[in-house]
Amino acid sequence: MSLDAWISLTVVLAVFPLMAFSRLGPDIVLLGAVILLLTLGVIDPAQALGGFSSTGLFTVAFMYVLVASIRETGGIDLIIRFVLGRPRSESGALARLILPVASLSGFLNNTPVVATYIPAVLSWSRRLKLPAHRLLMPLSFASILGGTITLFGTSTNLVVHGLLVERYPDLAMGLFDLAWVGLPVALLGLLYLIVVAPHLLPSRRGTASAFENPREFTIEMEVDPAGPLVDRTVEEAGLRHLRELFLVEIERDGNVVSVVGPGERLKGGDRLVFAGTSDGAVELQQIRGLVPSRHGESSLEKEYKERRLVEAVVSDQCQFVGKSIRDGHFRTLYGAAVLAVCRGGERVAGNLGQVRLQPADVLLLEARPPFIERHRQSRDFLLISQVNGQARPKHEKAWLAWSILAGVVALATTGVMSMMNAAMLGAVLVLVTGCCSVGAAKRGLDTQVLLTIAASFGLGAALESSGAAATLAGLALGLADGNPWLLLIGSYLLVAMLTELVTNNAAAVITFPVVMASAESLGVSPMPFVVAVMFAASASFITPIGYQTNLMVHGPGGYRFGDFLRVGGLLNVLTAVVALTLIPLVWGF
Incomplete structure (x- = not known):
């Protein structure tokens, strides 16, 4: 390999453990890696900034605005109130919960879907006298499964599709093409969550009992x-x-x-x-x-209009992780007082001021009413919800927001517009019609995800232009002995392993050029490998840190690390077997 290839490979290998084990955000790590490669002359400015001009990136950004409009108008709350009801059994409760969540996640970013559902599920579980931990993990997993059904389902699908179209313009996919595999994967996964998963979940105390x-x-x-x-x-x-x-x-x-x-x-x-x-x-x-x-x-x-009791789930990006509440001046910084800390379903005992916060800790806070809206999109918290708060009332524009989203889906499905153009038109319409304010649209943009995606393009470009991707592809072909089935399985397993440690977008974008080079060297169609990367990047069930929605339910559900491995491990195997069986049948080698 050339010197540039060695440098590219070294930087990429250093990026993954940094993202997995350091407190630096993935966007900071990846941007730093791109700057280093640019400084060393491995990539030029056009390659370093190429991600910022990606159609996939802009499609994701416009979809965030559409999702913000659904959330701001109470569109998700409307569905929650309609579908939850009063089931007579735990399996009935799971069905009422996860089927709509999976359906919503096929068209909406699953993070706001889960964030909106969690407070409703906590209140619902108390009414049903059903422990919340029996519902929250299936809620997260169902949102992930639903995201595999359409190209709109996850930002990863959109970004990988954007890479595919740039490389092979004639291989563009339709919005529902993934459903040939995604629908069977989702249905079997949901059946597993209803029938098998309840027997694997041990008894856990959640925040409801701790507080x-x-x-x-x-x-x-x-x-x-x-x-x-x-x-x-x-x-x-x-x-x-x-x-x-x-x-x-x-x-x-x-x-x-x-x-x-x-x-x-x-x-x-x-x-x-x-x-x-x-x-x-x-x-x-x-x-x-x-x-x-x-x-x-x-x-x-007692209830007072001057104050709110809220629960906040600490993010792994929170500046207080590793710091004590008193030394970090929590009350001064956020304008909220910590009443109690829950970790692993148990309230943390001892001197409250000396508690050092950890990711997924749940804080019971007393705050003034503006706190919730001010910090709802803060990177320090994964979730902020009012204790015993009621779902917001039905908004008169919820139907309009849903209609605009349906129009975007129809335009993209029929080919009247590209997915990016349809999403852009939808974003403009929700702003013009007042379904979403400019401020809410700005807050809805997950800048960390967008920067992570853009920076990942730079690393992928470095691997490809330096020749490192071709070299790695040659090694992969040697290990697969020229067998496309083995190469497909190996590609899936590699991406699935990386996505448990780092963000799914970074895992998909960085491995994409290596996987494509492998398929091209073998002389087979790249489509099975593209779809395998999409599904593997979404199959994040075995760790709470692998996917944001897993971390969101980790604290409120009182789960432990092993709970995700126990329930999610079998689900990972199930989705891998189904996906790897069906992908070559739909998209032949």
């Missing part, structure tokens, strides 16, 4: 009207820097002061709510002017 009793993680005191703390600020009263406790809120005359600042002045009869350990009660009793609360009902069990 159900506020008295377990809060202490309430009152300001003695005749005591020395009256008219003192929180700072002057010594309540700002307690060792074991945080002052969360002040209940005063039927109202509440949430996320209390150090300059707030105390009044006689104020009811102070502290979060922390029971040992902290001793510290409070030593402060003159504070007496135990005489009220029976906990302040957190």
Whole structure:
């Protein structure tokens, strides 16, 4: 191999462990790798920036706007209220949940679908007296399976199809071509989730049980009207820097002061709510002017318009991962107070301020009402939902948003417009008709995914132009002994393994030139290999970190790493067997 090929291969091999095991986001890692290759002269500026002009990338971006319109108008909530109902058995509940989710995920990005469903499922499971962990993992897996049915189903399908069209313009696929394989894969996978998966899931406690009793993680005191703390600020009263406790809120005359600042002045009869350990009660009793609360009902069990109790799932990109809540100044940064932390279905005991956050931790927060909208699209949180919050009311424009999406699908299916043009037209229409505001559209764009896709193109170009892809293809052919079946299986397994460690888009785009070079060297059609890359990149069931929706349900469901391996491992094998059997029958070598 040439020096450029060795450099390209070294950089690519370094990228995968960095994305899998470092706290750097995949977009940062991949952009850094592209900059390094550009600096070393392995690729030129046109190749480095080629991803930003990809039709697949722009199609994904426009689809994000369409999905934002469905979400903003309450279109998904409308379906949730219609389909969940009151089933009589667990299998009936699973069917009512996963069949609509899989159908929606064939046309919408599955992350907002799952994000909208999770709060509804938590509330629904309480009404059914069914543990939430029996439903949340199937919810995530069903959304992944549904994404394999159409080209719109996942961003990976759109991006890989864009690469295919650039390389072989005459091999463009129709919107529903994948359904020949995707539909059998999805149906068998959903049947597995209803019949087999419940027997493999052990009993787990979720956040609902961990957070159900506020008295377990809060202490309430009152300001003695005749005591020395009256008219003192929180700072002057010594309540700002307690060792074991945080002052969360002040209940005063039927109202509440949430996320209390150090300059707030105390009044006689104020009811102070502290979060922390029971040992902290001793510290409070030593402060003159504070007496135990005489009220029976906990302040957190009351509803106030000035505050919200929300659950937030910590992202692996959160700047607080590895930091303690107190040292990171969580309350100052987010304007929200942490009441409790749930990890693996259990509330984290001990000094709350010293808890070091981990990915998939679920935080019970007290915040002001604007917090939810302000941080809903934050990279620090995978999911933010109001505790016991009701689904938003039906919006009068939900039907219009769904109609625009249906029109986009019809235009792309009939070939009147390309998928990118149809998605672009749909994005313009939802903005013009008011189904989605410009601000909501901006928030709906997942810039990390878009940058990851664009940067992946640069690495793929480096492998191809340097000759590294051809060399790797030669090694793959040698291992497969020139057998297209073995090469197809090997390609599928490679992408499926990488997608469990890094993002599915990066795994697909970086391996694409190697797989295509292998097919070309063998002199067979590239189509079976293209479709195998699409399905393998989506088959992310065995780890919570392999796919974002898995990480979203990991905390609220109280799952452990082994739960995904136990349930998802068999599902991975099932989807691989079905896909690898059908792909060559539909797209021959």
